[in-house]
Amino acid sequence: MTKIRTAVVGLNMGLQHAYAYAASEGAELRWVVDLDRDKAERVATELGCRAATDWTQVLDDVDAVSLCTPHHLHASQSLEAIAAGKHVLLEKPLAHTPEDCEAILRAAEEKGIVFMMAYIVRYLPIIRKLKELVETEAYGKPFNADCWIQGYLPPMPGSWFSRKETLGGGVLFSHGCHYVDLLLWLLGEPVSAVAVGTRSGTEWMEGEGTSHGVLTFEGGAVAHLETSWGIRYKETPALLHLHTPQALLTLNSGMSELRIVDEQGSRTLFGPVTPLTPQEGTKAIYEIEHFLSCIREGREPETGGREALRSHRAIWDMYRNGERVTMEGREAK
Ligand SMILES: NC(=O)c1ccc[n+]([C@@H]2O[C@H](COP(=O)([O-])OP(=O)(O)OC[C@H]3O[C@@H](n4cnc5c(N)ncnc54)[C@H](O)[C@@H]3O)[C@@H](O)[C@H]2O)c1
Missing domain, CATH: 3.40.50.720 (NAD(P)-binding Rossmann-like Domain)
Incomplete structure (x- = not known):
């Protein structure tokens, strides 16, 4: 070769x-x-x-x-x-x-x-397995997704991470883009998208350091995505919960184990994944x-550029619609 x-x-x-x-x-x-x-x-x-x-x-x-x-x-x-x-x-x-x-x-x-x-996430064998299960509807069609990306970045005031102009937004755009991409890949075309965020807890950032987003999809599914760089102490439930009428598919925070909970109980479908050698x-x-x-x-x-642009557009919609919701909330007070 x-x-x-x-x-x-x-x-x-x-x-x-x-x-x-x-x-x-x-x-x-x-x-x-x-x-x-x-x-x-x-x-x-x-x-x-x-x-x-x-x-x-x-x-x-x-x-x-x-x-x-x-x-x-x-x-x-x-x-x-x-x-x-x-x-x-x-x-x-x-x-x-x-x-x-x-x-x-x-x-x-x-x-x-x-x-x-x-x-990177898309190509992990455990994620390929999850995609296969969703695509073949092995346990039915997902209608609900919860995604928790609870991270912590030590404050870096003045760095490119801290400025909107250089980061392009906040944590949702920077880190959340992996998981918006993943949700679109798993659940299809988004029909509505909104996110609200805060700088509280990550005041060193100009953009939001914690974000809660909601996406709905053409196929009827709804997803919640929490992304943060301010969560230092945590007991994160999982990285992803996917609910179908027949089962709960759960991917742990380390993306090392895929489990199922259904009428037969709880068991591992993939993993635990052992770390690669150098x-x-x-x-x-x-x-x-x-x-x-x-x-x-x-x-x-x-993951060509068109695919990325599609998920970036969903994020820009999330920001735009979130701003509207926040402004309307303020005006209502
Ligand atoms: N896929 C992931 O999980 C993941 C994780 C972290 C970062 N990233 C992405 O990787 C990219 C870099 O992020 P990072 O966390 O490594 O940033 P960083 O600031 O920690 O590191 C960037 C490095 O690039 C160097 N650099 C900057 N400008 C350069 C130039 N013109 N020529 C050569 N070197 C240059 C810097 O000296 C530095 O060593 C970003 O796009 C970020 O979103 C992806």
């Missing part, structure tokens, strides 16, 4: 991409890039590739690039990589506005490169293998 030559830009989340490329037989990790030279050199030494601080300088030497940089850089960096004819795996979210998203998608389509969003890569290995196979076979990734 010809190895696809890759580079990873941004070495925090990007480390996961770098380890996965290094572990994959289908890739040759040639460059790791970060503005922090020491970090890039440390990672390069560990993974046996070269280090750089200017990502544009390595493009000539690779076929594909993972962009794992702060959100406000996604649009310009994607456009630049696409213009150079490189396949792109972009960390979420796609971009801050529908116009920027469309510009990226058009450029990728015109250039004929593979453009994929790094929705030789096997990281959880990102599944999305990375998908990206590489799309390049080899010239096919559209399951």
Whole structure:
């Protein structure tokens, strides 16, 4: 198999991409890039590739690039990589506005490169199993979903995470986008979407640090999504509860076990998943293998840009409608 030559830009989340490329037989990790030279050199030494601080300088030497940089850089960096004819795996979210998203998608389509969003959750074997159960209606059709994403970020005032302009919104847009994407994938086309949020508890952020959203779907299902970066002490019920008329499907917070509760009682359907060894890569290995196979076979990734834009639009609707609800509530007082 010809190895696809890759580079990873941004070495925090990007480390996961770098380890996965290094572990994959289908890739040759040639460059790791970060503005922090020491970090890039440390990672390069560990993974046996070269280090750089200017990502544009390595493009000539690779076929594909993972962009794992702060959100406000996604649009310009994607456009630049696409213009150079490189396949792109972009960390979420796609971009801050529908116009920027469309510009990226058009450029990728015109250039004929593979453009994929790094929705890591979608490619986990446990999530594939859940999707199969939903799609085949093995336990009936889900009508209710509860999703709890209770995280904690230590305050980072002044960082790109803290500013709306650089983050693109609050926790719902930044972290919640994984789970809005997942809910749409599982439950179909959304017909209404609303979220309310607060900065209380995460005052260091300009956008909301805690969000409660509700989505309804064409097929009749309703979903609740709680997302937070302010929850330090928790007893999170699960990551996801999916109710069908026949059963409750439950995915634990660590996404390591899928269980069912039905008239036969409670039992495990998948897992517990054992962590991968360093030789096997990281959880990102599944999305990375998908990206590489799309390049080899010239096919559209399951999480292409259009799919991401669809779920981003749902989030922008959630914000817009939430603002209206909040304003109407204020006026009513
Ligand atoms: N999929 C996930 O579960 C997940 C988790 C965390 C972050 N992310 C995503 O990964 C991306 C990065 O987030 P993060 O938490 O790693 O951010 P971060 O700020 O912690 O790290 C970003 C890194 O990129 C480097 N960098 C910034 N600009 C650069 C440039 N122009 N060239 C080279 N390097 C540059 C920084 O020096 C830093 O090391 C975001 O899109 C974020 O949403 C995804």
